[in-house]
Amino acid sequence: MLSEDTVTKKVARRSPAQVMRLERLGSFHQSRLSFMRVLTRRLKSEQWQFKQQQFSIGVDGVGHAVYSAIGPDRTYSLVAFAHDLPDELRSDRVIAEQWDTTFALFDGVPTDADIERLSNNVPYQEAGRVTQSELTLSRANRSVRLWEHVVDSLANGKQPDKAQLDAVGYLMRTTAVYGSGKFGAADRQAIASRAECVGPFQVEMLTVYLIRAFVRDLVQHMANVRGGENAIKLDADLARSLGIGNSTGLGMAPFILNHPSLFNNWIVAREEALAQVRSIEYASADDIDLFKTLFAKACQSIRAWNTDHELQKSKVAKLQEDLKQLTHHLEEFNFADNSPWNTLYLWVEQHLSSEAVEFIVSLLLEPYGELVDGFAHCMGTDKPTINPINGTMKLSSIKSMLESQYGWAADINWADKTACARAWYVSEEKLEPRLGERFDEPIANYEQPLSPARDAIQLLQDIEAVDANRSVASFLLKHPEHRHTVRRIQTLRNLPYGEIQDNTISASLMPIDMLRCKLSFFGAIHFDPRSDRWVRIRMFGNAPYPEELGSIDADLWIYP
Amino acid sequence: MIDYSLNELASRAKLSARGAGYSWGMAEEVSRAVYWLAHHNLPHCSMLLPLLNQIDSSVNIMDTLPKALGENYYAQGEYLCPIAAGCALSDSFDIKARESKVLMTDVLSPELLLPFVADIAQRCETIIVLEFNNENLATDGVHIKTSSSNLYEVEKASTLLCRVAGAGEVEFTGLHVPERKTRAVVSEDVWKALGVYAHNTYAPASERSRELGAGAGLNDND
Numbered sequence: 104m105l106s107e108d109t110v111t112k113k114v115a116r117r118s119p120a121q122v123m124r125l126e127r128l129g130s131f132h133q134s135r136l137s138f139m140r141v142l143t144r145r146l147k148s149e150q151w152q153f154k155q156q157q158f159s160i161g162v163d164g165v166g167h168a169v170y171s172a173i174g175p176d177r178t179y180s181l182v183a184f185a186h187d188l189p190d191e192l193r194s195d196r197v198i199a200e201q202w203d204t205t206f207a208l209f210d211g212v213p214t215d216a217d218i219e220r221l222s223n224n225v226p227y228q229e230a231g232r233v234t235q236s237e238l239t240l241s242r243a244n245r246s247v248r249l250w251e252h253v254v255d256s257l258a259n260g261k262q263p264d265k266a267q268l269d270a271v272g273y274l275m276r277t278t279a280v281y282g283s284g285k286f287g288a289a290d291r292q293a294i295a296s297r298a299e300c301v302g303p304f305q306v307e308m309l310t311v312y313l314i315r316a317f318v319r320d321l322v323q324h325m326a327n328v329r330g331g332e333n334a335i336k337l338d339a340d341l342a343r344s345l346g347i348g349n350s351t352g353l354g355m356a357p358f359i360l361n362h363p364s365l366f367n368n369w370i371v372a373r374e375e376a377l378a379q380v381r382s383i384e385y386a387s388a389d390d391i392d393l394f395k396t397l398f399a400k401a402c403q404s405i406r407a408w409n410t411d412h413e414l415q416k417s418k419v420a421k422l423q424e425d426l427k428q429l430t431h432h433l434e435e436f437n438f439a440d441n442s443p444w445n446t447l448y449l450w451v452e453q454h455l456s457s458e459a460v461e462f463i464v465s466l467l468l469e470p471y472g473e474l475v476d477g478f479a480h481c482m483g484t485d486k487p488t489i490n491p492i493n494g495t496m497k498l499s500s501i502k503s504m505l506e507s508q509y510g511w512a513a514d515i516n517w518a519d520k521t522a523c524a525r526a527w528y529v530s531e532e533k534l535e536p537r538l539g540e541r542f543d544e545p546i547a548n549y550e551q552p553l554s555p556a557r558d559a560i561q562l563l564q565d566i567e568a569v570d571a572n573r574s575v576a577s578f579l580l581k582h583p584e585h586r587h588t589v590r591r592i593q594t595l596r597n598l599p600y601g602e603i604q605d606n607t608i609s610a611s612l613m614p615i616d617m618l619r620c621k622l623s624f625f626g627a628i629h630f631d632p633r634s635d636r637w638v639r640i641r642m643f644g645n646a647p648y649p650e651e652l653g654s655i656d657a658d659l660w661i662y663p
Numbered sequence: 664m665i666d667y668s669l670n671e672l673a674s675r676a677k678l679s680a681r682g683a684g685y686s687w688g689m690a691e692e693v694s695r696a697v698y699w700l701a702h703h704n705l706p707h708c709s710m711l712l713p714l715l716n717q718i719d720s721s722v723n724i725m726d727t728l729p730k731a732l733g734e735n736y737y738a739q740g741e742y743l744c745p746i747a748a749g750c751a752l753s754d755s756f757d758i759k760a761r762e763s764k765v766l767m768t769d770v771l772s773p774e775l776l777l778p779f780v781a782d783i784a785q786r787c788e789t790i791i792v793l794e795f796n797n798e799n800l801a802t803d804g805v806h807i808k809t810s811s812s813n814l815y816e817v818e819k820a821s822t823l824l825c826r827v828a829g830a831g832e833v834e835f836t837g838l839h840v841p842e843r844k845t846r847a848v849v850s851e852d853v854w855k856a857l858g859v860y861a862h863n864t865y866a867p868a869s870e871r872s873r874e875l876g877a878g879a880g881l882n883d884n885d
Contacts, residue, residue, distance in 0.1 A: 234666065235846060284670030292669070293845050489695045491782060494754025532868035539866070549866035552687040576754035577732055579688075583725075583747070586688020 114381040114445055116374040120511065123370070125605040129616025130418075130457040133661060134465035135472060136372055137626030140658055141479045142308040143646055145299060147657035149175050153316075153649035156212065160185050160321065162328045167222065168320070170313045171212055172649070174299055179238070179306070180209040181313035182221050185321060190247065202228070202242035204275065204318070208310045210236050210289065228279075232287040238294065238306040239282045243275040243314060246348065250274055253322050253337070258330030262338050268345060269407060272629060272641040275318045276348030280307045295485065303365065303483050304625060315347045315643050343651070344663070346644030349627065352637045353536050356617040357527065360553050363594060363601035364486045369624050370600035372478040373464070379474055380467045381445040390470035391438045397469050398433070400662035401462070402426050404628065412632040414613070418458050425459035472658070490594050492586070494576030498566050501575060504592050505563045511604050512556035513563070524610035527553040538614060538636060554608040558588040628661065664848050672847040673698040675857050676711060682863030683715040684724045685746070692750050692779075699778035701847040703807070706774070706815045708849045708857060713818065714772045715860055718744065729767075737768040742819060745772050749779030752825065756783045764826035770795075773820040777802065780825065790828035795820035801828060806835035 121127070133140070145151075152173040160166035165187050171180040184205045205226045209217065217236065224231030225240065233240055249271045256263040282304070283291035294300045319342050327334045359366045386394075405426060408419050432450065440446060444467050451463045468475045506513075515522050526541040528549040539546040552558065562585045569578065579586055595601045606612065614636040622630065627640035645663040647655035667675075677694035681687060693711065700707040721727055726740030728747040732755045736748050748767055756763060770776070773795050784791045785804025792801045796817055798810045 232665075235668070284668030287666065287668060287671065290668045290670045290845065487695075489691045491786070492750075492754055528866045529864065530868055531862070531865035534865065537866075544866075544869060546866045549864060574755065576751065579754060580728060580732065580751060583686040583689050583728065583750075586686055586750070587691060588688070590688060590691065 114378050116378045119599045123604040125603060125616040127457050128620035130461045131620050131623035132462050132465045133623055133626040133628055135468045135475050136479050137624060138304045138308050139626030141302050142305055143657040147652050160324055163187055164325055168317055170317055178212055179309060180212050182207050182209050182213055183317045184226050203244045206241040206314055207233055207237045208239040208306055210238055234287055235289045237288045239280055239310045240286055240288055241277055241280040241310055243277040245275055246271050254325045254329060257326030257337055258334050260333045260335050268341060272644055273346045273348035274322055276350050278350050280310055282307045301483050302479055311347050311642050316648055343645055346641040348639055349642055350639050351618050353538055353614055355621055356614050357536050357553050359617055359621055363598055364484045367598035367601035368482050368484055372482045376468050376475040376478050377464050380471050381448055383444055384442055386438055386443050393470045397662050398466055408629050410631040415632045421456050422458040425455040492590050493593055494574060496575045498573050498578055499571035502566050505559055508595055509556055509559040512560050515606055517557055517560055521610040523608050525608040525612055527551040552587050555591055556606055562588045664850055667847045667849055669698055669701055669847055672701055675861055678861035678864050679715060679857040682860035683719045689746060693746055696775060696778040702844055703841040704844045708853045710772050710774055712853050712856055717771055735766050743767055743770040745770055745775035749776050753779045753783055767823040770820050770823050773817055773823050774815045790833050792828045793825050795823040801833040806839035807841055808839045
């Protein structure tokens with residue numbers, strides 16, 4: 104509990120120079136502010152009701168189902184289609200053309216005509232069209248081994264093996280959850296003012312939450328079909344341990360570059376929450392107990408973090424080593440001292456890796472829901488991504504802004520090939536963002552503007568060649584190629600955490616750092632990179648199912 | 664006709680403008696302008712496409728920009744791009760200079776200036792009038808009053824005056840507030856034609872990009 108006088112001396116937020124490095128962002132963990140937890144807290148506190156409206160799936164596993172989430176003001180319905188996908192067509196890539204299951208989140212309760220319309224479009228995903236009545240479009244594939252094991256076990260009257268469930272963590276993996284106007288769906292702006300949609304990605308999170316319930320029911324259905332009277336019901340605790348997987352490639356990476364205002368708000372919320380917790384002068388016994396309990400549970404979760412990716416493996420190994428050290432430190436740590444959380448944070452920062460620092464940042468927020476959870480309301484943005492340019496500004500002002508915002512980038516030797524070895528582009532074949540080798544592939548002419556630091560330094564060089572008293576307007580008349588960068592700099596003026604302070608086209612770029620950062624804000628755990636640009640994760644593992652929300656904690660489920 | 668989300672429209676407008684030769688920053692302006700027009704229930708893609716057709720065939724896009732700021736906008740080449748002129752107006756319009764006026768020469772698809780002018784009017788809390796082809800259009804950013812609906816079909820204005828309205832010159836009523844739309848209806852042909860320009864921004868696939876680019880594996884059977 105937190106009383107007014109608990110927080111006295113204010114610890115400052117960590118600086119953007121410290122936080123906004125890719126290596127740091129790529130070490131973020133889920134927290135109280137993660138969008139999944141924001142959703143489950145809301146579903147519970149507002150007592151949302153859930154209804155399986157339809158479950159028309161045949162003995163062959165083909166058909167459709169409708170699951171509705173009924174909130175205080177509106178109802179949202181997952182329309183799910185189950186298909187019969189041969190193994191050879193099952194691909195993890197966003198560019199696949201067939202899936203085991205496909206979904207749309209319908210705004211309201213769909214009529215039979217809506218379902219008929221969706222059945223002619225949703226299974227085709229990008230090749231179909233949805234309408235303003237749909238808020239998301241998604242699909243998922245089975246984890247083949249685990250699916251078969253669960254169906255077979257239940258059909259034969261046995262519960263599935265817990266170790267096998269834990270090793271994979273989910274029965275299905277989504278490969279995309281499209282929202283905000285994609286493929287004809289409703290724009291974000293159309294729903295942004297709804298209380299339940301103010302926070303970022305809430306309809307996307309609701310989609311995945313409902314998919315998880317559907318997948319559990321589908322696996323049970325298939326077991327019942329196969330086992331007949333011998334089939335048994337999947338144990339509720341085992342079912343709850345299962346989440347939904349997600350496989351994410353490069354498509355997600357540009358998002359945090361393209362939405363500086365939104366990204367800034369995410370980071371500010373987390374950094375301000377941390378600063379406030381570090382400013383707490385005395386910790387109560389309950390808060391200390393909760394911290395210690397969750398620390399032990401989180402350590403356990405880290406031990407269950409499986410990955411074959413060499414770099415991530417070494418990061419996880421180092422994290423485990425760090426957590427051992429931290430465990431020893433905590434045994435002797437005096438929580439009764441003044442500002443215990445700040446002391447603890449500073450010790451971790453001084454002695455342990457970024458993974459461990461960011462791990463502890465998330466844990467420090469846990470006992471202080473009252474203080475922290477309100478920041479979740481500040482994580483959205485109603486600002487447009489394309490702001491008008493202030494052309495009356497003098498170039499000298501732009502120069503100062505460049506120097507303060509991109510001073511770190513001036514030290515990079517941009518003439519060096521390794522500094523600009525990569526280029527972001529969109530492939531003609533699949534219309535998805537990709538990262539190529541600038542000097543080995545003919546892609547430079549197709550480069551997307553996803554290297555703000557390089558562009559900022561080029562702008563600075565061109566500004567230095569002209570009279571600094573000139574206006575931005577007259578400069579842009581001769582240099583329209585700098586227009587996007589000038590806009591960005593002016594936009595970032597009041598967004599200290601809006602820009603990644605790293606080279607996004609360097610030979611050593613690890614795109615998974617960008618993916619991990621975004622996914623951590625979703626609330627994902629068990630990051631399992633499959634390469635430097637593709638990662639699998641788990642969502643909603645151990646969360647209460649809809650019918651359990653009334654009886655099970657809807658917030659700390661992430662620490663089972 | 665197909666019903667698109669405004670985000671789909673904005674995305675296609677930006678990519679098609681980039682594909683036709685605009686810089687990324689100018690393509691953002693095209694996207695913003697087209698979004699605004701669609702949201703205000705005014706013609707959008709049908710005005711953008713002829714402009715892109717012209718821009719794409721122009722020798723040098725720089726020749727379609729105003730040569731200088733000031734009271735006269737004219738291009739080096741044979742016509743002035745309305746997006747470039749709109750940007751120049753928006754960038755240089757001095758809030759203090761309520762008497763501002765700009766005379767433009769040979770401006771293509773002049774109706775594409777409207778989103779820029781409406782934005783300026785709203786920011787500066789004033790009313791701006793565009794006069795061309797013996798017709799006029801006035802806006803304060805919320806209301807839009809035109810002397811003729813044909814204004815949205817003009818291919819080129821040999822002269823266009825952009826000026827701040829005199830006191831009491833323009834009176835708006837509720838009828839001048841355009842209906843706000845959350846969707847854009849576009850003919851398949853126009854959408855496809857814009858898509859041809861957007862396609863110019865996509866890199867042709869190569870074996871190497873297939874292998875490396877997306878980074879995901881092909882098989883999901885585990």
